Amino acid sequence: MAAAPVQEIQSPPHADVTRAPEQGAVHRQVQLDTIRALSLVTVVFQHTMNPQGRVAGTIGSMGLMVFFVLSGYLINGLLLEARARAEAEQVKMGVVLRRFYIRRFLRIFPLYYAVLGIAVLLGEPTTRRYIVELATYQTNFLMASVGHNLPPVTPLWSLAVEEHFYLFWPLIALYTSRRFARLSIVVMILGPVVARAIAAAQGSSFQVVAMPTYAAIDGIAMGCALAILMRDASAEVRARWVTGSLWAGIALFVLFVALRHSSFPQRRVWSSALNMIPIGLMTIWLIDRAASNRLPHLFNNLLLGRLGVISYGMYMLHRYVMHFLGYDGSRGWVVFGSVYAVSALLAALSWQFFESPLNNLKRFWPYVPAHDGRRAQAVASDVRTVTSTL
Numbered sequence: 059m060a061a062a063p064v065q066e067i068q069s070p071p072h073a074d075v076t077r078a079p080e081q082g083a084v085h086r087q088v089q090l091d092t093i094r095a096l097s098l099v100t101v102v103f104q105h106t107m108n109p110q111g112r113v114a115g116t117i118g119s120m121g122l123m124v125f126f127v128l129s130g131y132l133i134n135g136l137l138l139e140a141r142a143r144a145e146a147e148q149v150k151m152g153v154v155l156r157r158f159y160i161r162r163f164l165r166i167f168p169l170y171y172a173v174l175g176i177a178v179l180l181g182e183p184t185t186r187r188y189i190v191e192l193a194t195y196q197t198n199f200l201m202a203s204v205g206h207n208l209p210p211v212t213p214l215w216s217l218a219v220e221e222h223f224y225l226f227w228p229l230i231a232l233y234t235s236r237r238f239a240r241l242s243i244v245v246m247i248l249g250p251v252v253a254r255a256i257a258a259a260q261g262s263s264f265q266v267v268a269m270p271t272y273a274a275i276d277g278i279a280m281g282c283a284l285a286i287l288m289r290d291a292s293a294e295v296r297a298r299w300v301t302g303s304l305w306a307g308i309a310l311f312v313l314f315v316a317l318r319h320s321s322f323p324q325r326r327v328w329s330s331a332l333n334m335i336p337i338g339l340m341t342i343w344l345i346d347r348a349a350s351n352r353l354p355h356l357f358n359n360l361l362l363g364r365l366g367v368i369s370y371g372m373y374m375l376h377r378y379v380m381h382f383l384g385y386d387g388s389r390g391w392v393v394f395g396s397v398y399a400v401s402a403l404l405a406a407l408s409w410q411f412f413e414s415p416l417n418n419l420k421r422f423w424p425y426v427p428a429h430d431g432r433r434a435q436a437v438a439s440d441v442r443t444v445t446s447t448l
Contacts, residue, residue, distance in 0.1 A: 087348065087349065087351075088357070088358050088359075088360070088363040088366075089347075089348035089349075089351055089353050089357040089358065090128065090132075090345070090348050090349065090366070091362070091363040091364075091365075091366030091367055091369075092348075092353075092356070092357040092358070092359060092362040092363050092366055093124065093128060093344060093345070093348055093357070093366070094125065094128065094366035094369045095362045095363070095365035095366035095369055096121075096362065097121040097122075097124040097125050097128075097369075098121065098365070098366075098369045098372055098373060099121070099398075100117050100118055100120060100121030101118045101121045101122065101213070101373065101376075102372075102376050102394065102397060102398050102401070103117060103118065103394060104117055104118025104119075104121075105118065105213075105376065105377060105380060105397075106380060106385070106389060106390075106393040106394040106397050106398075107389055107390065107391070107393070107394055108389040112318035112319055113314075113315050113318055113319075116334075119268075119333075119334050120334060120337045122216055122277075122334070123277045123334035123337040123338050123341065124337065124341045124344075125216070125277075126216070126219075126274075126277030126278045126280075126281065126338070127277050127278070127280050127281040127284070127338050127341040127342065127345065128281060128341070128345060129220060129278055129281060130223075130277065130278035130279060130280065130281020130282040130283075130284075130285070131281035131282070131284045131285050131288075131345055132281070132285075133223075133224075133227070133281075133282075134227070134231055134281065134282040134285035134286065135285040135288065135289070136158075136425070137154075137158065137227075137228055137231035137232060138231060138285060138286070138289050139425075140154045140158070140232075140425035140426055141154065141231065141232050143425070143426045144425075144426050147426060149426050149427065151232045151233060153426075153427065154232060154425050154426060155228055155229070155232055157423045157424065157425050158228050158425065159224075159228075160420075160423045161420045161423055161425075162224060164416050164417060164419055164420055165413075165416075165417060165420075166217075166221075166370075168412065168413065168416050169370065169371060169374055169408060169412065169413055170217070170374065171193070172412070173374050173375065173378065174189065174192055174193060177210075177378060180382070182210065182378070182381065182382075184208050184209070184210065184211050185210075185211055188200060188208065188211065192211060192214060195217065195218040195221040195222070196218060197211060197214040197215045197217070197218045198215035198216070198218040198219055198269040198270055198271060198274065199218070199269075199270060199271075200215075201215050201265040201269050202263075202265045202266045202269050202270050204265070205262075205263040205265055205266065206263065206265060207265070209377060209380075209381065209386060210377040210378045210380065210381040210386075211377070212377065213373065213374075213376075213377050214374075215269050216274070218271070219269075219271050219274045219275065219278070220278070222271040222275075223271075223275060223278050227278075227282070230242050231282075236286065236290065239282075239286065240283075240286065242279075243279045243280075243282055243283045243286075246275050246276060246278070246279035246282075247276045247279045247280065247283075247335075249272060249275075249276075250272060250273045250274060250275055250276040250333075251276065251331045251332075251333075251335070252331075253270070253272050253273040254267050254268060254273050254330045254331050254333055255327050255328070255330060255331035257273065257330070258326050258327045258330035258331070259324075259327045267330050268330070268333060276333075276335060276338065277334065277335075277338045277341075280338045280339070280341070280342060281342075281345070283342075284300075284342050284345060284346065287299055287300075288346075288349070296346070300342060300343050300346045301343070303339045303340070303342040303343055304339070304340055304342070304343035306339050307335075307336045307337065307338070307339030307340035307341075307342075307343070308336070308340065309336075310332060310335060310336035310339065311336035311337070311340070313332070313336075314329055314332050314336050317329040317332070365402065367409065368402070368405040368406050368408070368409045369405075370405075370413075371401075371404065371405030371406075371408045371409055371413065372398075372401045372402060372405040374405075375401045375404050375405055375408075376397055376398070376401040379397050379400045379401045379404065380393070380397045383396060383397065383400065385397065
């Protein structure tokens with residue numbers, strides 16, 4: 059069987075990677091930002107270089123899985139911290155929920171709709187044709203319905219998955235027991251495995267197999283699990299689970315590679331069922347190390363950290379940049395370098411003059427308001443996705 063066609067992926071760079079210490083000002087975790095920056099490189103590389111091979115051709119999907127796990131970890135961590143503080147201060151969960159959505163709105167929607175609006179004004183035909191689906195975050199189901207990618211809007215499918223996650227997970231994190239949350243995570247991991255296997259067995263396209271929310275939520279669920287593990291487990295128990303996740307991920311990745319290169323008749327079914335779960339399991343270990351600043355010194359690089367901060371903008375813009383530079387039919391290092399550089403420049407300008415001023419408004423809506431009337435410090439700041447400054 060021929061290698062699967064290269065797929066355009068999109069990463070969720072709008073989750074917040076900042077965290078707040080119990081006492082003191084909010085600060086960013088540079089190593090998490092760097093993970094986001096490096097993951098974005100794989101996405102841009104996929105779209106601009108068109109890597110070939112049954113495994114090499116999935117490099118962008120690997121980067122996207124990292125984004126998903128990071129997003130789930132950060133968002134659920136924020137919600138769990140906010141819930142704990144709200145319970146301690148006897149603040150209603152409805153207040154926390156409303157403020158969560160206000161803060162997500164300020165982080166995600168302005169840039170998303172600005173990019174769509176500019177694309178429409180510039181006459182980009184795909185954006186104009188599917189503006190309703192794009193504006194209502196149905197891009198992943200749109201792609202599944204047409205059965206193929208839709209450049210330059212294809213990367214937006216993963217943002218749709220993220221938005222669908224925001225519709226239900228805050229209710230689970232804030233209102234249900236930890237046992238129910240854990241059971242939900244198990245369903246969110248196993249459900250997509252079954253859904254992908256069924257779709258692949260029916261000979262469906264990659265878009266039908268991997269892009270619907272019910273088939274793509276497993277990575278975010280793994281991140282949610284890590285956030286619960288971080289909060290509820292002892293250091294010793296957490297270390298065992300995280301280390302086990304790493305070795306399980308390595309073993310499953312070897313199986314994934316073997317399946318992709320085998321002549322086994324059902325290899326597509328089994329490899330589709332696995333999809334990027336091996337990468338997600340290894341990412342759990344990576345995030346655990348980064349959260350405690352235990353990754354190599356490279357991950358403290360300030361330039362990479364800064365690129366992680368603006369990764370949401372780069373994620374939103376890079377495929378449109380590729381289109382308007384006239385590279386839709388071209389691939390290569392010149393394309394990669396040009397698209398990456400222009401996207402980084404535009405994203406930096408967007409962050410400085412558009413996103414950051416709006417993001418700063420979140421100080422008026424801390425997750426848990428202070429009782430004494432003073433401005434409360436957020437328990438955790440927004441993850442700058444890509445994917446939670448993104």
